[in-house]
Each structure stands twice: as C-alpha cells, then as structure tokens.
Amino acid sequence: MTSPFASKLRTNYCPSDEEVAEIKALLVEPCLRLKGLDDKITALQKALDKLTQERDSLEAYVQAHTALISPSRRLPLDIIQEIFVACLPTHRNCVMDAREAPVLLGRLCSSWRAVSLSTPRLWASLHVVDVGRLAPVHDSSSRRLEERAALIPEVTRTWLGRSGQCPLSVSLYTFPFPSDPVAPTILETLIQVAPRWQHIQFTIPAAFLDTQFQLAAKDVPILKSIALHQYDPFQVPNLAWDRLEVLRGSNVTGVAISGCDLVLPRLPLRWTELTALSTLGSRDSPVSGERHISSQEAMELISKCPQLRTLSVLFEEHGLFAETEAHPIVHPLLQTFHCRGNVSTFTFLPGCLSLPELKEFTFLVHLPGSDAYMDDENGRPLVRFLAASSHLESLHIGISQFSSSFLQEILRSFPPTLQRLRINAMSKIMWGARLGSSLDDAILSVITPGLGDAAPCPCPALKELQIDRCTAISDSALLQFISARAATLKRIQVDFAREVELDIRPSLQPFIETGLDICITHVRPTRKVSAWEGLPHAERPLLD
Template sequence: MEKLEETRRDLNSYVDAHKALMSPIRRMPPDVLSEIFIACLPTHRNCVMSATEPPVLLGRVCSSWRALSLETPRLLSSLHVVEVNQQFKGYGDISDKLTLRLETMKMWLMRAGQCPLSISLQGQFYRSPNYTPPLTTAIANEPVRDEENPINLFLAELIQFASRWRRVGFVLTSDALHALGHLTVEDVPLLEDFSVSVTDRVGLLPTDGPSDFGWADLQLLKSPLLTRFSGSGRDFDNLRPIPLRWGVLRELSIGGPAWESGLDGERMLELLSMCPQLRFCKLVVNASPDPLEHPLVELPCLHTLHMDLGSVSSSVLDKLSFPKLRTLSFRGDGKRLPAFVGSCRRLASLTVETTSFDTYEVEETLRALPSTTRHVSLHQYGPVGMHYMSPDDRVLEILAQILPELESLGIGFNSTVSDTAIEQFVTKRMAMGETPSLKQLRIMLGRPMKLDIETNMKQYTERGLELDLSYADAETSDWSPWYGLQDAPSRWGPAWGFPVW
C-alpha cells in the first residue's frame, strides 16, 4: 500500500506540473497580456522605482513576463522621480546612489520608446550641511549655475525627453526652475499638463536661490495643447507675466496655505474671467477687499470647484455663477454659502469645512441644496483649544427630511450630535421606500460614547449601510501615546474626515 501511495504521489506531481504548463495565463496572447499589465498600473499617480508594485513587480514573476514587460513601452511611460536627499548620509555613498538613480531613470524613459511621458520630479528642500547654495552676481543678481546640485542633474536628463512630455510636475528650488527657461513651444509639442511647486519659498524658510521665478521666461507654458496647469498661490500675486494661454485652460489648480496665497478676491475674479473653458478649478484665496467691484463671472462648463477662502469674507461668492457645478468643496466663512449653493441647481456633492458653523447658516445651506445632491460632508476646524459651533441634532433632523437622493453623509470633529439623533436619522432615512438611497454615514465624534446604538443599527448594516461612528476617549489629548497614528483616539489626530487641499 505504501508503494502504491508513493506511485500515486509521483503521478499526481507529474500531472500537476503539466497542468501548470497548460494554465490559461500561459496561453494568453501577448497583446492581451500587455493590456492586463497596463491595467495594473496606478491611475492616481505616476509609477515609482520600486519592485513592490507594477511595472517592476510584473517583470519579477517569470522570464516571459519580464521580456513582455520590457517590450511594452506604455508600461514605462510614467515615472515618479525623487531627488537623492543629501541630508541623510547613513545609507552609503550619496554619489553612488545619485548615479544609480540617474541611470535607472534614463534607462526607464528610454525603454518607453516613443510613448508620450508622464513625469513627476520631487526635489528635496533640505541640503547637506556641507552643501553651499549657489551665489549671485553683483551686477545682474543672476544665479551662478550649480551643476553639482542633484536636482539640476535630474532636470538635465529629463529635458532630453522634453519632446515627449505630456504631463509633467516639478517640486524644485527656484534656481533649478531656471533650467526650464530655454525650452520653447517647439520643444514640448505634446505638453498637456504642467505643474510646478518651488520648495525654497515656503513661509519664512531660508532660500537657496533667487525669489524671482522668471515666469515670463517659461515659454513652454504657451504650448498649444496645454490645458491643465497647477501652481502655488504665493506665485500668483501678479498674473500678467505668466505666459499661459488662459482661454484654453480646462483645469486650474492654485494650492498652498491661504495665508500665503497671492490671490485676493479681486485677482481671483480676474483670473476666472480669463478662463472661460474651465472644467475643474482649485483656488486658495488670501485677503479680499469688501465690497468687490468686479462684475459677475460665469463659467458655463465648470463642474468641480475646490475653494479655500481662509479667513476672507465669503462675499466673493456673490460674484460667481457656475450653472453646471456638480462638486463643491468649500473652506472658510459660510455666510454667503446658502445663496451660492442655491444657484447651483445641478450640485451632486458638497463638502464644507469652516470655523463658523452658525446653526442658522448650516440649516439655510442644507435647505438651499438642490434635490440632485447625493453626498454631503460637514467639517469643523480651528486652532487647538478653541471652541467653535458644530452641527447639532437639528442638522440631522433636517437631513432626515430633505434630499431624497442622499447617498452619503459625513460629519467631522463634532461633539454636539447625540447618539439618539444619529439613530433616529438612520431609522428615518432607511424607511424611505423599499430601496433607501442612504449608503454611507460617517461621523467623527469628539466625545466618548454615551449610548451604544450598534445593536439597533445592525438591521441596517446588514442591508448594506456602511456605518462608521468614531468616538474619542474621555481623557485623550495631544499627550496621548496614540497621537499621530491614523487610528489615534485624539480628536486632533489624522482622520478620514478632512478634505485634501
């Protein structure tokens, strides 16, 4: 019997080995397998030089997959490059690491064949203690080109592929930005998306280059296909020198903290009036004169708006008309918000983050929302230790009666909504018809649990409702041993409840 069992094991091993050779994936046509490989790539960012994710990971499965991945240029048409940080020298010779990364980057892009490229370059702000910033001449205040600066070495290699740039994003020093000055429209015939952020002009940090960015010298911004542009608000104190073709832009993003932005209300209205074709817009606005004298600005195609007014008056909203707006993320004073959302008759998603949660304003904003609204998020923010009004039970009472298509509700940094009100809200929404619209409820409560409603909510979660109630410990504080972790009980820790600006 033992001999027969051994014979059976040998025969099964022989059969299994041949079954593996006959598996469907081995008979997959190369062109189909290539498309599957391409579908594995990240869609929200560029690929990274790492063996833990595609495309590098795909080439480590077997020799045939490696050969196919290297023969598929589209797999290597996107790349995120990080400058070697000179601050930390505990990982071996920096020059060797720099050389290796430069060679890998160049080989990667060359294997992309003639495919249009999507590239992001992340420069490092901090320099080695032995690094000497570039000097300036006494006559023209022009920077002396620092060829040993690693970011310049990366840029020099990337510029060789400028004719194939489609989407590029740079985080670099102002000195390095001048390396792009000699590129003309003819050098970047495929450029559609350009993003730039200068690291040495953040707040009051010291700079290692000139404060003048030389926007007028960046002639590549005149590229006929350029329809997406992203920059920092601190660089927009003067719009005229920027040689963008504003009239054809479809996506515009002006980021950074509001207190640092060069855009005030008047300049923002001027900017929007220059971009009649915008579909997506993100703006950070600083001080604003009130009242504004600018005429009404209408953008007939805009569908997504992210606006951070900081501490600026929301009167600027009175000068805006976006009839096709579907997604609105708003941060700042909400006094003029009800009238604005009331004019957006196609709005589907609203996210509001403000320090001034006046109960009346919140109620008016919610009642002004069109019946098409499916997603609502309300968030309170402010300096640690200061008290601001939060959405209360009345907000849930209103939302239980309006917005028949409401699918998700999020409330963050809240301490006044009661557990009873939450239970009543869910019960009323889930009783709306045979197939209620509510699919998700997420509330971050800055207080301990007072009433356990999980058992009563089980009947709704079993029907598909995603319920996420996050409570804070009674004694949690910034001194908590969990502070800084994603699942920290501290009400001031990282959380899902905040829009990303």
C-alpha cells in the same frame, strides 16, 4: 467503562494506601489495551503516509502537465499586454516599488518579465521621489536609504528608456530640506524626453526651476497639463515667471502653479484655451507657497478663461470692499470650483458668480486668526449661490466660522442633486472661547429624514457623507442618521475627535452586510496609570 471510583474522579479526593493498590490493579488491563491501540494507529499512520506520498507525487505530475495546457499560456501577446496595462494605477503615476505594477509584473516569471520589458506603455508614467540625504549615515537603514537615493537617477533613465516613444506622465517630488539632492540630475534626464511629455508635475525648490527649466513651447509639442509647485525653505526667490515659455505649449490646457512670488498676469499662458487652473500648493509639500488673490482678481481671471472647467484658488479679502452688488459673471462651462478664503470672500464672491454647470464645489474658510463669522445676514449670497446650483453633485465645506442658525440654513439650501457631502466639523477655539458652531445632533437632524423640520428632507440623493474632526455629534444620533439614510447611502466616513461614547458597531453590521461602506474612527483613550509603573520587568495586567 465502569469504575468503582467513578464518584471520586475529577475531584480533589485523596485515596488511601489500599485504594491506591486497587487502582493500580484496575489499570493493568486498560493500559495493555491502550498500547495495542497505539500500535495499530502507528501501523495505519505509516500506511496512510505512504498513500499520501504517492498521491502527492501523482498530483504534482498531473498539475505539471495541466499547466502546459493552461489557457493563460495560450493568450496572445497583445492580450497579455492589455492585462498588464490594466494593472497600472489609474489615479496617479507609477512608483519605483516592487510591490506594484509595472515592477511587480517582471518579478513573477521570466516570460512575464520579457513581456513587461517589451511593453512601452507600462513604463510611460513615473513618480520620482528625491529624498536627498536626510540625516548623517550612522546606521544600516540610513545607509540603505542613501544607497537607494544614489541609484534613483540611473533607475529613472532606465525606466524612461523602456517607455519607447510613448507620451509620458511624470511627477518629481523633492523631499523638504534635503542635503545633496539629486533632483538636478533627474531634471536633466526628464528634460531630455520633454518632447514626449504629456502630463508633468514637479514639486521642487524654485532655484531648480529658474536654472534648469528653460524650455520653449516648441520643446513640448504634446504637453497637455503642467503642475509646478516651487518652494524655498529659507528665502523667497524672484522667479521670472514670464520666462517659463513652456506654459505656452500649443496643447497645454491644464495648469497648476504655486509659489510665494507668483504673479498670475505674468504667466505666459494661453488663457482662452485653459480648461483647468490651480494656484494652490501641492498637498504633499508642507513648505510650498500659495498665492492669494482677491475676489475681483478671480472674476477677471474667470472672465478671460471661457473654456475653464476646473478652478482652484486661495482668496484673501481685506474687508468688504464691495458695498453694492455687482452684476454676476456667468461662466457656462465651469464644473469644478475649489476655493479657500476668509469670511469676506464668501459674503461677496458668490453674489458675483453664476455657474449654471457647477458639479463640484469646495469652500473652506481659512485664516483661523480671524474672529469674524458667517451668519444668516452676511451669508445670504452663499445660500442663494448653492440653491441656484441645480447640477451640484459634490460639496466640501468648512463650518468653523458659521453661526449655528446659518449652518442649518445652508444645509437646507443644498440642491436636491447633491450626492457627495464632506464637512470639516471642528469649530474654532480662540482664547478659550468657541467661535462659530459645531456639527451637533440638532444640526445633523436637519438632513436626517423624519427628524428635521424641513419637508422634504434636504439632499434626497445623498450617497456619500464624510465628516472630519467631529466632536459634538453623539454616536446614537449618527446611528439614527445611518438608519434613516440606509436605503440610498453608499458610503459614510466619520472621524471623531473624541473617545467612544456608545458602541454602535453591532447595530451597523446589518447595513455593512447589505453593502454600505462605513468607516468610523475615534481618538484612542488616554493610557491609565498602572500600579506597575516604574517596574519594566513586571507584567502589567490590563486595567479597566
């Protein structure tokens, strides 16, 4: 529509009195037409609403009848049960939570609940957490927590009752420093079904183990793996390890035990039958004890376990006690070796072991108070050990006490079979001075195709890289590494202990779209001081 005031529309023009009267007269006819259109739209909307209501009613009728002939309703019971079992977690035991199977399956409809309750395999694994009474009950959330804790023993009995005669996988975790724990009651319930134990893991105070865990080998006829992580936050009990006859079970091949007073030779184990052994504490328990052993003790241990496939131990050496190179011990079956120790451990132990089938290796230098570090000279046994591991696929290393030249040398020693690499990259700071090296751009270039001086580039089969607590690698160098490795790389995770320097997310998007799993995190920047500080009711704009 044309208007004599077209040039004045959408401006700050203020019309005169005569122009106001002219504008009012000009709007009479458009306003009448607008009302007429609104009336037509209202009538059409009523007709549309009526049709929509009729359509929804008809759709509900069709859907209700279609549901009756749904293929899922005609599935045989055994197929439904197999689907339900496939919903269970495969890497851990089931938990008492309605957000996941098996509890979730019984909350969708009555028929599914009946199926879940009549399928014992769904209830054959269970993880129980004993929170005790963490704090005085003085609010609603604390009361709910205490009420829930009080129900755990009964829920445990009900859960296990649904498992029929299935072999059980059970884990019990007692929260550190609980008051009024229910673990003793839960243990009583679990011990009643000990003949059906297949895999168990208990992280509990030592006193509970000593007084309530008195089982004989005949009481656990099908037990395959057992993990006992005992702790006492106030004292180190004298636990009679030699009385744990349950460790003698005829089928026990996997054992994980930790405790401050643990004495390995006293364990009543069937050493020649073990396939997995760990003396490291539970990662979920900050107060669990871990037993240190020397490299010589480890070699003796490996020698008397010919069937061992997995070994996880904590070493502690007191100086380089072996001046001459010992004859290496060959273990033809060990595939997974996780170890933590001081520098002396890794300057001696690798030269004494030959593991031709090693596939997964972890070596982390602990004891951060030591100022020793590994260099090209004392690290030669470790370099030779890695180079000789022709089947190695997964490696986890800590570099806090590596010299820069040794770190580059050890990267070049990785076998070409390596597919997964994890590096703890934070260097150690002591008295304001940096010890060892940090993983920086120059070192990353060693495993970046086209940049390192080694030909061919190390780790040609690398699929996964994880770097923890990274400080010295630049964002641009990381982007260059990902670009060079994109053809074979499947996953990369980098945890930066610094703020973002360069936003490389737009450059990474093409790699993500082709299937590369990328997880890169930075520490959040510190909050800037605002001019509105101290004014709680004032709105604070975001300041750059």
